Amino acid sequence: MSLRVTASQTVGPYYEIGLSPLYRAEIAPDARSGESVRIRGRVLDGDGAPVPDAFLEIWQADTAGRFATTPEGALDPQAEFVGFARVPVDAQGAFELRTWKPGRVPARAPGKLQAPHLSVALFMRGLLKPVHTRLYFPGEPANAEDPVLLSVPEARRATLIARAARQNVLEWDVHIQGEHETVFFSF
Numbered sequence: 790m791s792l793r794v795t796a797s798q799t800v801g802p803y804y805e806i807g808l809s810p811l812y813r814a815e816i817a818p819d820a821r822s823g824e825s826v827r828i829r830g831r832v833l834d835g836d837g838a839p840v841p842d843a844f845l846e847i848w849q850a851d852t853a854g855r856f857a858t859t860p861e862g863a864l865d866p867q868a869e870f871v872g873f874a875r876v877p878v879d880a881q882g883a884f885e886l887r888t889w890k891p892g893r894v895p896a897r898a899p900g901k902l903q904a905p906h907l908s909v910a911l912f913m914r915g916l917l918k919p920v921h922t923r924l925y926f927p928g929e930p931a932n933a934e935d936p937v938l939l940s941v942p943e944a945r946r947a948t949l950i951a952r953a954a955r956q957n958v959l960e961w962d963v964h965i966q967g968e969h970e971t972v973f974f975s976f
Contacts, residue, residue, distance in 0.1 A: 808844070812877050816849060816888035817870045823852030824890040827958045828924065828951060831882040832911065835966030839882025843913030845963070847874045847886060847924075849906075854892030890926055896936050904931035904938060911963060920973040924961050925950045941972050948972050 817825075832840040849872055850856050857872035870889070878884045893902040905926050910919040925932055927950055932938055938946055948971045951959035963971050 808875070809877075811875050812844070813871075813874045814876045814884075814886055816847065816872060816874045816886065817851075823892075825957055826888060826890050826926075828886045828888070828907075828961055829954070829958065830884055830951075830961040830963065832878050832884070832913065832963045833882060833965065833967075835964075835970075837964075837967065839878075839880075840913055840965065841878065841880045841882055843882070843911060844875055844877040845884060845886075846910040846912070846919070847876065847888075848872060848908045849888065850891040850894050852889055852892050854894045854902075856894075893931060898936060901934075901936060902931065904929050904935035906935070906937075909963075911965075913965075920965075921975075922963065922971050922973050923949050927951055927953050927959070937974075945972050 832843045832845075834840055848856075851870050851872065857870055874886055874888070876884045876886050888907070891905045891907070893905055895901070896903045907924040909922050909924055911922070912919045923937065925935070925938060932950065938949060941949065948964070948969065951961035954960045962969075965971070
């Protein structure tokens with residue numbers, strides 16, 4: 790019997806197969822009752838090099854803090870709000886998303902609210918399961934009382950808060966590892 794080397798097993802980079810028709814980089818086309826925002830960023834590995842074959846899944850509430858997936862649905866059904874996007878990165882690891890700034894949603898503690906945020910799952914080669922994080926908005930007063938953000942050590946919170954680039958444009962990079970590693974949550 791002769792033993793041969795076989796291909797190693799990994800997840801991806803086969804996201805184009807079957808998933809590309811599901812890519813959507815726009816959660817809400819126009820802010821009819823809130824603030825439109827574009828979010829740009831990159832997915833970077835532990836050495837700061839771009840990850841060219843990843844995608845982000847993003848979930849968010851509408852401007853009134855309601856999710857499209859709840860029985861009552863989003864507040865403005867005419868606004869084409871789906872509350873979900875699946876955004877691929879390009880060869881330089883860059884992505885762009887167009888959405889609204891969401892409203893505050895209830896926290897687990899009764900009577901408490903979370904700060905406006907986007908829930909983000911990252912899928913990429915080498916990960917058997919997606920990693921989960923959040924994107925918070927810069928200058929948002931409610932960040933100071935968000936129970937999830939407050940559970941993160943203060944020195945690491947900046948990895949979850951986007952940076953203002955110009956009016957209605959935010960920048961937020963996802964660092965998989967390294968000195969600027971983004972905070973990831975386990976569920």
